[in-house]
Amino acid sequence: MSGSTLISVIVAAHNEERYIGRCLRSLLAQTFPRTKFDIIVVDDGSTDRTAAVLQTFGNDVRVLRNDENIGLPASLNRAISSTHSKFVVRVDADDFVNASFLEILHLFLTENPRMDAVACDYLLVDDREEVLARCDAMKEPIACGIMFRTEQLIDIGPRLEIIRRLAFSSAVG
Known part of the structure; x- marks a missing residue:
């Protein structure tokens, strides 16, 4: 992507051939401008x-490969x-997101410049995508679907969605 990229969506995958395609299709179907x-x-x-499924997305997805499993935190740090x-x-x-996911998260942080991160509620679904439960992100946090301002990114726990880059840069030096 060019210098006009506002959002980087990061996904770590280990043996996710069953779900990664659905995840990426939902991200590529966003109402937020693809550019x-x-x-x-x-x-x-x-x-x-997993690698074969990722290949089918061509240039729509940038893939970083670890030769061996280094774990979720290290993989996310590499992506960031x-x-x-x-x-x-x-x-x-294994997530799939609503088509307006990025648009809503971005709009919230843009309209609230003092906020550095925002999380969203989520649905737990079974393999047939039947809703099992509606979950409140504040009461039942999990580590996905969070948007950060990258200038404010720091390690504050398992569940965040979006964060400003400057938070991360200042936290890690």
Whole structure:
């Protein structure tokens, strides 16, 4: 993506051949302008067909491959280090998101410049995508679907969605 990229969506995947395609299709179907976000997937040493599924997305997705499984935190750090956007959004490989996901998260942080991160509620679904439960992100946090202002990115726990880049840069020096 060019210097006009506002959002980098990062996804870490280890043996996610079953779900990663659905995740990426939902990200590529966003109402937020495609020229304003990129998608970075770290294939964390997968031994299944995850790499083959990722290949089908061509240039729509930037793939970083780990030769061996180094774990979720290290893979996410690798993805974050490769971004240059104003915001970072973390999505799990088995997630799929609403078409307005990025647009809503971006709008909220744009309209609330004193906020550095925002999380959203989520639905738990089964393999048939039947809704099992509606979850409040504040009461039941999990580590996906969070948007950060990258200038404010710091390690504050398992569940954030979007954050400003400057937070991350100032936290890690």
